[in-house]
Amino acid sequence: MARCFTFLLSLTLIVSPLFAGEKEGTLDIYFIDVEGGAATLIVTPTGESILIDSGYPDLNGRDRDRILDTLKNQAKLDHLDHAVVSHWHLDHYGNHASLSALIPIHNFWDRGIPDALQEDKNFDTRIADYRAASQNESKALTAGDTFELDSNGTPLKVTIVAASREVIENTGEANPFASEHEPKPVDNSDNASSLGILLEFGDFRFLCCGDLTWNTEAKLMTPNNPIGKIDLFMVTHHGLPNSNNPVFVKAIDPVVAVMCNGPKKGGHPDTIATLGSCKSLKHLYQLHRNVTLGSEEQTPAAYIANSEPTENCEGIGVKATVAANGTSYEVQIGQAGTRNKYESRSSKH
Ligand SMILES: [Zn+2]
Incomplete structure (x- = not known):
């Protein structure tokens, strides 16, 4: 028996390093730098991959290649299980079609495909490419949809808010900031139709x-807060001030916020001030230094992934690694950056 045990132990020691370099049960979130667009790759503990948005098209494949690099060289994956489009703007679905020509994408998800898009005169052509890539089988998500994902133990759930x-039912505790809502003119663009993913x-x-x-943010979050508080918040709309309503x-009072801004897009001082007024916020990470603002108007340099203008930008991303039991997470800039650790707040509504 002793010999058998020793054999098993040594086998474990030999085998485990092969797996140790892989996932170790963590949930990984990669905020890929696409210069003011959005592309967020989530890899679950079992290796299931979800790409939310895909950056800008063309540009010699700049954003497509950054996504592929993250997928293949950082996440060590050769396909995508799920590709999601938050809404129909080019900085968000620019590479779904071009990615599908290079790697298998098993499922496409979006908010439903509109017949036309007033703000994009080339929508017909672009959507034809998307339809072809998804073989006309993309699935439309609606507010209230929920998905339980395989996770090796710790429950993993996605809710479309x-x-x-449309928004989920306005249940939950009263939002103490609800009375601060000041409506803005109706937004007829597709931004207002974006998916919200919890x-x-x-x-x-x-x-x-x-x-x-x-206004859709206020519709979701007044008079009650149906989402509760959040640990990690991807700042909405690149940090632009027509989103990120203080109410x-x-x-949601995030502990950590990651802003997918560009050198000259987003990262607005009003949004940064709103984030700064959140009681629990420990750190704001920016994908870019806003080159039009002074250093005192943005997050400290240690939390900025890229300081150069787009022409010289290396496209460094931000990564969050959530512990296998979900109780803590680490955030780092680039693959070798300092890992800052945070405890999950577990404050359910
Ligand atoms: Zn955008």
């Missing part, structure tokens, strides 16, 4: 709402 201007992994809670704009941001 907003889609096509991901929960045990106690850890991540929220990503595409480019959802001001929304202050109510």
